[in-house]
Amino acid sequence: MASQSGPEAAEEHTSGADIQSFFDSAPPLKNSLEITDKLKEFLDKNSIPTRDGRANRVVCVTSGGTTVPLEQRCVRYIDNFSSGHRGAASTEYFLKAGYAVIFLYRRGTCQPFCRSLPDDPFLECFKFIDKSHVKVREPHSEAVKMAISDHHNVIEKGLLLKLPFTTIFEYLQMLQMVATSLSVLGPHAMFYLAAAVSDFYVPWKSMAEHKIQSGSGPLDMSLVQVPKMLAVLRKEWAPFAYCISFKLETDKNILLKKADMALSKYKMHVVVANELLTRKEEVVVVTGDGKVSVCRDKTQVDSDVEDPLIKLLVEKHSIHLEDSCS
Amino acid sequence: MASQSGPEAAEEHTSGADIQSFFDSAPPLKNSLEITDKLKEFLDKNSIPTRDGRANRVVCVTSGGTTVPLEQRCVRYIDNFSSGHRGAASTEYFLKAGYAVIFLYRRGTCQPFCRSLPDDPFLECFKFIDKSHVKVREPHSEAVKMAISDHHNVIEKGLLLKLPFTTIFEYLQMLQMVATSLSVLGPHAMFYLAAAVSDFYVPWKSMAEHKIQSGSGPLDMSLVQVPKMLAVLRKEWAPFAYCISFKLETDKNILLKKADMALSKYKMHVVVANELLTRKEEVVVVTGDGKVSVCRDKTQVDSDVEDPLIKLLVEKHSIHLEDSCS
Known part of the structure; x- marks a missing residue:
């Protein structure tokens, strides 16, 4: 299993034609009208300046992995965990820092405010005490209350818009829709691209229509590289937005090198570098000004590395806003 | 994307050596002691004859798709939907027909008694009416009550044992453990193999240790065929159990031919043939005696094709038991 040349060569080749060909080969998004309406409603609400005259800030957080179908009537696909x-x-x-959030997430993955729940919270957290009264089982009562109340609170206030995807085709089409909508906010919009996006795909038209048959020999597959959309996002879709992308590697020796490369090649404002095994403890924030390591507060049992990370990014976004307005 | 020879050739080649090599290449199952204990407890309870002297019947239902990791520190994998x-x-x-059930299922897939719930039932079905009282939101109250009460009822009675898997390695190792345990029940045990099992895999030792790097060219992969375990299940793991396997195809022209082939090659008692697009409406039950089409009761809105299907299979299992005891 090997790609035919080094990563440097790879990214040179992404062109407008590659991107057009990717979108042309994608099956049309089924619910695009519904998404357009939701985005419009969300932006109508969150683009009005606050009472003290500050413009609202909106971040699009992408989350979870994309899939690549291997067959048109999809049975098999490649998934990014x-x-x-x-x-x-x-x-x-x-949300705590005052941003409105568009959460573009993979169906079935972890939801905001639901991180301390057991694996199957619906079946594990409740019991009926009689025919019509339900009760939360201990020891889950605090976690359940927080999850349900805090989640409904931000949804009802219109501060959180959740948009689910599954395939790489859905993800990139939806990201384009969100980005072109958010471009009206100029530098007040942020992209926090934490989703694990597939690097390779099978173009829809060259895909097997029926289920691939198993045979005696090995199965040989050839996948084409997904064009890098980060450059297009920065240059065309939302040119004034503050853009943060992620680099995840299992091999720490190549991690920072690849983060630097992503920063310069795609003109990201920040690349967050993280290694698979330590990603919940530490990340490195890479910018044009240098590298800052951000760690979880180890004196607290339940602390998250995202707490200091988001604080730092919000500060950097504020500086970006000042620079943009001056 | 093509396999190198026809399906007939394929299945000739499965040998004891292929199977040994598959298990040798698999990463060891992490929670095997815990599974052994759970199986022992479940069988202690469900192998005692009932009050009227009938032996208990136990079925192992497999459900959901298996994954094939493409990297040892798993980021990418191939999934079967x-x-x-x-x-x-x-x-x-x-359960309704009086069987005790071992539900060997893919993490995150549909659970018994939870089929009529919305996509994210935990967040959609409940609300807090004050700090400590939770209520079920309409229109979900009946579905939620059934899901939680019926599910807990069979779990508490020890009639349902749920065992989750993710990878093809976990699935086949767990199936072997369940099968060798259930073999003590002789013909009273049934296997209902509805899981969508991967046909191809990358042997653990030849797998990339680190994340595959994206390059400019296409990604070429070569996958090896997963040895067909059905024959081993029938011959060695649980030779007296009643075995039902499934054949799913998107092309109905090859479906029945492949079902017949599976029946004779793996010595299944029944193969249930189903086509992707119509699988919720109709299946064909293929046995040595012929083919019977089973349809959902279309006069009822909420009827399931599984209702008449399981009735028919329970009858066939009863005949198998009579034949085995005479």
Whole structure:
């Protein structure tokens, strides 16, 4: 299993034609009208300046992994693993910092305010005490109350818009819709791209229509590289927004090198570098000014690395806003 | 994307050596002691004859799809799509028919008694009316009550044992553990193999240790066929159990041919043939005696094809038991 040349060569080749060909090959998004309406309603509410005259800040947090279908009538697909924990936690801290959040997430992954629940909270957290009265089982009562109340609170106030995706095709089409909508906010919009996006895909038209048959020999597959959309997001979709992308590697020796490369190649404002095994303890915030390591507060049992990370990013966003307005 | 020879050739090649090599290459199961204990407790309870002297019947229902990791520190994997709806519905009907059920299911897929709930029932079905009182939101109250009460009822009575898997390695190791345990029940045990099992895998030792790097060219992958375990299940793991496997195809022209082939090659008692687009409406029950089409009762809005299907299979299991004892 190997790609045919090094990563440097890779990213040189992303062109407008590659991107057009990716979107042309994508199956049309089923609920695009509904998404357009939801985005409009969300922006109508959250683009009005606050009482003290400050413009609202809006962040699009992407979360979870995308899938790549291998067959048109989809039975098999390649998936990128991501629990969505980072995106869910970060959404909570952005809301706390006063941002309105568009949470673009993979169906079935971790949801904001639901991180301390057991695996199957619906079946594990409740019991009926008689025919019509339900009760929360101990020891879950505090976690359940927080999850349900805090979640409904931000949804009802219109501060959190949740948009689910599954495939790489859905994800990139939805990201484009969100980005072109948010572009009206100029530098007040932020992108926090924590989703684990597939690097390779099978173009829809060259995909097997029916289920691939198993045979005696090995299965040989050839996947094409997904064009890098970060550059297009920065240049065309939302050119004034503050953009943060993530780099996850299992090999720490190449991590910072790849983070630097992403920063310069895609003109990101920040790249957050994280290593698979230590990602809940420490991340490195890479900007044009240098690298800052951010760690979880180890004196607290339940602390999150996203707490200091979002604080730092909000500060950097404020500086970006001052620079943009001066 | 193509396998190198036809399906007939394929299945000839499965040998004891292939199976040994698959298990040797698998990462060890993490919670095998815990599973052994749970199986022992479940069988101690459910292998005692009932009050009227009938032996208990136990079925192992497998449900949902397996994954194939592409990297040892798993970020990417190939997944087989299956909602787990068939397995969850069938489990309910087997319990209704008096069977005890081992539900071997993919994490995150549909659970018994939870089929009529919304997508994210935990967040959508409840609200806090004050700090300590929770209430079920309309229109979900009946569905929630059934899900929670019926589910807890069978769990508490020890009639339903739920065992979750994710990878093909976990699935086959757990199936072997369940099968060798259930073999003590002889013909009273049944296997209802509705899981969507991967056909191809990457042997653990030849797998990339680190995340595959994206490059400019296409990604070429070569996957090896998963040895067919059905024959081993029938011949060695649980030779007297009643075995039902499933054949799912998107192309109905090859479906029945493949079902017949599975029946004779793996010595299944029944193969249930289903086509992707119509699988909730109709299935074909294929046995050595012929083919019977089973349809959902279309006069009822909420009827399931699993209702008449399980009735038919329970009858066939009864005949198998009579034949085995005479």
